[in-house]
Amino acid sequence: MEEKKDEVVVEHKKKIVVVPGELITDERKKLGQHVFIENGKVYSDTLGLSYPSSSVAYVVPLSGRYLPQRDDLIIGIVERLTMKGAMVNINSIYSCYLSADSVRDKLELGTIVSAKVDSVNETNEADLFDTRVFFGGEIISVTPSKVPRMVGKNGSMLSVLKEGTGCNLLVGRNGWVWAKDGDTAKLVKALRLIEKEAHFDNLTVKVEAFLKGKKVK
Amino acid sequence: MENILWNVKTDKVLSLIKEGKRADERKLDEYRSISITKNISENADGSAKVKLGDTEVYAGVKMMPGTPYPDNPDQGTISVGAELMPLASPEFEVGPPREKAIELARVVDRCIRESKTVDFKSLCVREGELVWIVFIDTYVSNYDGNAFDATSIAALAALNLVQIPKLEDDKIVKGEYTGKLKISKQPLLSTVAKIGGKLVSDPTLVEEKAMEARFSCGTVDDTIMCAFQKGEAGSFTVEEIDECIDRSFKNSKEIRKLV
Amino acid sequence: MAKKNEKIEYVKNGKRVDGRKVDELRPIKMEVGVLPNADGSAYLEWGQNKVLVGVHGPKEALPKHKQNPYKGLVRFVYRMATFSVPDRKNPRPGRREVEISKVSGEALEKAIFLENFPNCAIDVYLEIFDSNAGSRAAGITAASLAIADAGIPMKDLVCAVGVGKAGGEIILDLNKTEEDAPDAVDIPIAIMPRTKEITLLQMDGLFTKAEWKKASKLAFEGCDQLKKMQEEALRKKFDTAEKKK
Numbered sequence: 001m002e003e004k005k006d007e008v009v010v011e012h013k014k015k016i017v018v019v020p021g022e023l024i025t026d027e028r029k030k031l032g033q034h035v036f037i038e039n040g041k042v043y044s045d046t047l048g049l050s051y052p053s054s055s056v057a058y059v060v061p062l063s064g065r066y067l068p069q070r071d072d073l074i075i076g077i078v079e080r081l082t083m084k085g086a087m088v089n090i091n092s093i094y095s096c097y098l099s100a101d102s103v104r105d106k107l108e109l110g111t112i113v114s115a116k117v118d119s120v121n122e123t124n125e126a127d128l129f130d131t132r133v134f135f136g137g138e139i140i141s142v143t144p145s146k147v148p149r150m151v152g153k154n155g156s157m158l159s160v161l162k163e164g165t166g167c168n169l170l171v172g173r174n175g176w177v178w179a180k181d182g183d184t185a186k187l188v189k190a191l192r193l194i195e196k197e198a199h200f201d202n203l204t205v206k207v208e209a210f211l212k213g214k215k216v217k
Numbered sequence: 218m219e220n221i222l223w224n225v226k227t228d229k230v231l232s233l234i235k236e237g238k239r240a241d242e243r244k245l246d247e248y249r250s251i252s253i254t255k256n257i258s259e260n261a262d263g264s265a266k267v268k269l270g271d272t273e274v275y276a277g278v279k280m281m282p283g284t285p286y287p288d289n290p291d292q293g294t295i296s297v298g299a300e301l302m303p304l305a306s307p308e309f310e311v312g313p314p315r316e317k318a319i320e321l322a323r324v325v326d327r328c329i330r331e332s333k334t335v336d337f338k339s340l341c342v343r344e345g346e347l348v349w350i351v352f353i354d355t356y357v358s359n360y361d362g363n364a365f366d367a368t369s370i371a372a373l374a375a376l377n378l379v380q381i382p383k384l385e386d387d388k389i390v391k392g393e394y395t396g397k398l399k400i401s402k403q404p405l406l407s408t409v410a411k412i413g414g415k416l417v418s419d420p421t422l423v424e425e426k427a428m429e430a431r432f433s434c435g436t437v438d439d440t441i442m443c444a445f446q447k448g449e450a451g452s453f454t455v456e457e458i459d460e461c462i463d464r465s466f467k468n469s470k471e472i473r474k475l476v
Numbered sequence: 477m478a479k480k481n482e483k484i485e486y487v488k489n490g491k492r493v494d495g496r497k498v499d500e501l502r503p504i505k506m507e508v509g510v511l512p513n514a515d516g517s518a519y520l521e522w523g524q525n526k527v528l529v530g531v532h533g534p535k536e537a538l539p540k541h542k543q544n545p546y547k548g549l550v551r552f553v554y555r556m557a558t559f560s561v562p563d564r565k566n567p568r569p570g571r572r573e574v575e576i577s578k579v580s581g582e583a584l585e586k587a588i589f590l591e592n593f594p595n596c597a598i599d600v601y602l603e604i605f606d607s608n609a610g611s612r613a614a615g616i617t618a619a620s621l622a623i624a625d626a627g628i629p630m631k632d633l634v635c636a637v638g639v640g641k642a643g644g645e646i647i648l649d650l651n652k653t654e655e656d657a658p659d660a661v662d663i664p665i666a667i668m669p670r671t672k673e674i675t676l677l678q679m680d681g682l683f684t685k686a687e688w689k690k691a692s693k694l695a696f697e698g699c700d701q702l703k704k705m706q707e708e709a710l711r712k713k714f715d716t717a718e719k720k721k
Contacts, residue, residue, distance in 0.1 A: 019710045020587075020624050021632030021670050034629065036589075043670075045589060045629035047710055062714065064627020065515060065534060093535055093596055123594050145627060199714055316578045323575045331680040432677065442688070445663065445679035448578075450585035452673035455692050462685055
């Protein structure tokens with residue numbers, strides 16, 4: 001999964017926990033996500049992490065529902081069949097329509113798919129493309145805002161997880177993880193560890209150690 | 218779903234108010250004309266109809282003997298009901314009162330109760346056994362905004378006319394009265410809407426559709442307040458609240474002359 | 477309830493019936509993220525008041541005709557447990573609970589970026605398990621924490637407190653004894669501290685404008701203290717993990 005520019009997980013920079021309405025900076029900076037301007041000052045709109053030394057003012061949220069954004073890779077489950085396709089639950093506010101013509105395999109209730117988000121309208125409804133159907137496997141729910149850390153820089157965390165558990169793995173930006181084969185119990189534990197410590201440094205090293213059965217200090 | 222027509226109409230309200238004007242050419246702190254008709258129901262122990270512009274409210278009072286609350290054995294009480302009648306606006310529905318009507322009833326109740334205009338102890342017939350309960354029920358029959366003030370005026374006007382029924386063997390003797398209920402103060406609500414950042418007294422329905430927030434202040438005379446209620450999604454600064462309070466004193470003073 | 481004929485001195489040598497100063501809050505404890513099944517949650521103890529809040533959403537507002545295409549709705553449900561008051565409370569919600577739900581929801585709306593969520597609803601469910609005056613202020617303060625915990629974008633936190641009068645003295649955060657004073661005035665007030673905007677204001681009792689001036693000042697000071705506690709509670713959720721490390 002690709003990282004978006006404003007969501008880059010910067011592991012070396014100093015970060016602080018900010019609350020909604022907290023001043024991020026009164027300097028002129030480029031604005032990233034989850035900030036707003038009032039009287040020339042930049043404030044956080046959410047509970048999250050801010051990076052004071054960054055040239056962009058932005059906040060990485062620590063919680064919150066998944067809202068689709070263009071190019072997100074997501075996991076969905078077919079929840080309703082319609083005349084010419086299906087409605088797919090993507091763990092967000094609205095389900096997405098999927099045309100039966102857009103996939104080769106038959107869509108049934110409960111079918112697991114992966115897809116990319118093509119466009120999103122102002123009511124947070126999404127159009128999907130590049131849909132693939134999955135057979136078997138299980139879905140693990142994780143906190144959507146922690147997903148970038150489960151992927152890591154250039155997919156580093158993802159490789160560590162795959163290697164350490166032997167799982168066939170796809171992490172959806174929407175907080176649903178598809179996993180098949182391998183040690184999924186171990187995977188769940190590793191994902192929970194990432195969720196709990198997502199705001200700390202050297203997480204990849206720590207997760208790697210955990211998967212190798214070493215004690216995490 | 219929000220009626221999209223209101224959005225077009227409120228745009229007009231906002232642009233007018235930005236220039237300090239209103240569609241009916243009132244000043245921002247000015248009330249619509251008020252007319253009060255007394256004794257609209259013979260069966261009621263006191264009643265009145267109030268027209269505030271096109272907003273129309275009927276109010277009637279029934280005094281009923283009842284048992285006192287155990288924690289106040291020597292006191293009677295009042296009860297205020299409010300109904301937003303389905304015929305008053307297409308938005309009101311038949312059925313038990315919704316939150317809008319409940320808020321209205323409770324704020325009018327608060328204004329009258331807290332003003333201590335009715336001496337609850339004087340409503341005691343026999344301590345611990347029998348007291349009077351003053352039921353003040355109000356019906357909004359045409360809704361063109363500011364139901365709070367119209368209902369409060371109607372309730373007070375009706376209350377001022379209340380005759381205490383005669384009791385025999387703890388039962389009311391129909392049509393006979395022992396005297397007037399003593400009303401010692403004249404509590405009234407006065408409401409200001411915040412529209413486009415400006416304070417607007419006595420809002421009409423379309424102005425209410427455009428308002429961010431609403432503030433009602435109850436006053437008993439020229440110096441003492443008895444109730445506050447802020448409503449709707451917007452906010453007020455403390456300076457704006459102070460301005461609303463001053464207006465309430467001023468406007469209620471005029472209305473008090475009519476009641 | 478105070479006995480009617482018994483004279484209570486509500487402030488004696490600068491101290492109140494429970495030993496507090498006139499501008500002192502009761503002890504307050506806040507915790508966020510207490511309910512795993514809610515999108516956001518908070519538990520708050522404020523003196524004897526105990527409040528639990530859970531937030532669900534934003535989600536599609538149903539039924540559809542309640543939807544607002546311009547902004548999301550806040551559906552606030554304030555309820556009191558049957559055992560939370562001296563007598564058993566009727567489990568059916570009364571008029572008081574309906575009104576408090578309405579004004580409390582409205583008190584939070586301005587603080588939330590509702591325009592980001594057209595046609596949606598944010599459901600705030602609040603239960604009072606024990607009460608002793610000031611439960612709606614405790615509820616709004618806790619609900620604001622739960623909304624922040626749910627990751628819903630906000631302009632500011634909302635703090636609420638009661639101010640008023642007992643025995644002729646203007647005091648902060650009235651308890652039940654003070655609320656039952658013969659001349660008691662109770663003013664619940666909610667504030668967005670950063671911009672000093674008032675989002676909830678109610679009053680019952682007889683009060684002059686000069687007294688209101690004094691009371692509002694006390695309320696703003698009280699809310700500044702509350703905001704610090706709220707910020708601490710939100711940060712604590714993540715700092716505890718650091719300590720374990």
